[in-house]
Amino acid sequence: MLSRSRIVDAAVDLIEREGADAVSMRRIAAGLGVGVMSLYNHVPNKAALLDAISESVLSKIEFTDDPSAHWTDRVRVQARAFRQIAHHYPRSTMVVFSRQLHSTAGLLPVERALSTLRDAGFEGSEAVRMLRMFVAYIVGSLLREVGVTPTFAPVRGDATTVDVDPALFPEVSSLAPYLTSCDHDEEFEFGLELLVQAMSVRAGKQAGRRSARG
Secondary structure, eight states: OOOHHHHHHHHHHHHHHHOGGGOOHHHHHHHHTSOHHHHTTTOOSHHHHHHHHHHHHHHTOOOOOOTTSOHHHHHHHHHHHHHHHHHHSHHHHHHHHHOOOOSHHHHHHHHHHHHHHHHTTOOHHHHHHHHHHHHHHHHHHHHHHTTSOOTTSOOOTTOOSOOSOTTTOHHHHHTHHHHTOOOHHHHHHHHHHHHHHHHHHHHHHHHHHHHHHO
């Protein structure tokens, strides 16, 4: 029986196979073996379908946030939870970032993140900037992991050397073993820890300024 959830699931499958550009009401209908007009009883148009895809992906994020934990640990947990779902649905996650969602599923991760940052003592505008910074980091990590951004990414295949002139590029040549390999989990954790530590330092400075004013 045709339903909104079946349509959305079919669209997600199509995106993960062929990318977001492949999505059309006609393609989805053909994949489900139904007439294209029958889709409009559940999804009014393609824009609404893309919103539904985004909401579906976000609703799968499994938060195990502990409000009693230190805010730095909560930030780590939230970032890892988002990365996990992005890892499972990399192409659909890029659709998420292209939509402006106002639904419960769309706003819940934002609310959790902002609440954590506010609890850490960041002012409203800075909390929003911190959130955007993390989104940019997660997007960048995801793009590298799925092979969209090759710069500084590991060489694919069996290549173990970088074919450059060591006289012109001594650092690239000497660091070739690191440039040609990449553990995405370790790379993500490394960057995440740098961000959290920088945020912690900034939070400490802000707390010191508030104490001085008080």
